[in-house]
Amino acid sequence: MTARLHTLSNGVRVVCDPMPGLRTIAVTVAVNGGARMENEAQSGWSHLLEHLVFKGAGDMGAREIVERVEAEGGSINAATGYERTSFDIRALKGSLPLAMQVLSDLVFRPTLAPEEIEREKDVVAQEIAEAFDTPDDHVFEMAQTRAFVGQALGRPILGSIASLAPVERETIGDWRRRLYSPDRMVVAVSGGVDEDELLPLAEAWFGHQTATPTEALPPAVFVGGEARLARKIEQANLVFQLPTIGARDERLPALRLFTEILGGGMASRLFQSAREDRGLAYAIDAYHETYDDLGLLGVYAGAGAERSVELAELCAAEILDLAERGPAPQELARAKAVLNASLWMADESPASRAGRNAGQTLVFGAPVSSEATAARIEAQSAEDLRAVGREMAATGRSASAVLGPRGAGGAGAAFRAAMLAAGG
Structure with a gap:
């Protein structure tokens, strides 16, 4: 390094x-x-x-x-x-x-x-x-x-x-x-x-400016709920979110792999099941946002209003299946390859490295070598991903947003109902 x-x-x-x-x-x-x-x-x-x-x-x-x-x-x-x-x-x-x-x-x-x-x-x-x-x-x-x-x-x-x-x-x-x-x-x-x-x-x-003291931020709390906005547009825009771990959590590599397998590319579960197998959506992907003390796992999709509830139920089912059964060996291998490729490609870009070094210093106090990051990714097991997934599902909490034709309005409730049932 x-x-x-x-x-x-x-x-x-x-x-x-x-x-x-x-x-x-x-x-x-x-x-x-x-x-x-x-x-x-x-x-x-x-x-x-x-x-x-x-x-x-x-x-x-x-x-x-x-x-x-x-x-x-x-x-x-x-x-x-x-x-x-x-x-x-x-x-x-x-x-x-x-x-x-x-x-x-x-x-x-x-x-x-x-x-x-x-x-x-x-x-x-x-x-x-x-x-x-x-x-x-x-x-x-x-x-x-x-x-x-x-x-x-x-x-x-x-x-x-x-x-x-x-x-x-x-x-x-x-x-x-x-x-x-x-x-x-x-x-x-x-x-x-x-x-x-x-x-x-x-x-x-x-080196010559004086610091200004600031007070500590209150901890964030994931509340959840449903947001709907009816608009006269052709397609429904859907977002479903679950609470998860924050940027400092040592399980973050497992979350990154979980997200990649769920909806990170064309070989991902959501792309294959929602788009290729059922034709429910043109665009669908999973993402995660991590803050200092907690994070979000999210799914975005654009779909026809008449099939939005079906798509919401499918998204919940894929999350729950991955959390319960874990990834297949080939899925985990693919996700690790994708994350490592992204890591090493970014390593060849000065802009990516400068931004990453700054961000890691703010979060961890110092830059983290790419070798150390790659080793943490490689060390993740299927059980590590299951543990992160089960923790998300166990809360029973979710946030959803549906923007588009009125007929899509029930998608958020459908996703929430599926996650509530899983949370017991």
């Missing part, structure tokens, strides 16, 4: 991950915080802030930020999640000084001009409307809300027009100091990077 972890005096952690022979670098600045830190009145502030820092930072205006990066052949991006906010630059190796300066200015020295705040509220309002108008986006938001009713994890990352309305320069500036606090931050660089160049730059651009 080439990644080496360093910690600056103010708590910023720096991961240097050289990849010999590469002429490019990937720089990720990630903070341990996002929409989950918000109360109801602050919903969407983290995402709005991520937008606002690009409107001006340091001595740069909005246009100059991207022009400086692109003038050296680079690209810049950012993302806000529930528990993480990240900023990324992909560039040629000689652009490391510029990348470090630009990212430091974004997180520590944004202009936050009042006129830009008001303008960007309008932009985010359009983004909120776009998400609502996109059924296969909005249905996930509906399911998330039912899974975590009344909690930060159950509110949209985008927030609402009402929650963004009071934001002004002072309030969003205070929020920036909390969210982008140095002790919550990781700077990860992969590719054509040299430690002797990186560490002085990290100290100069990230």
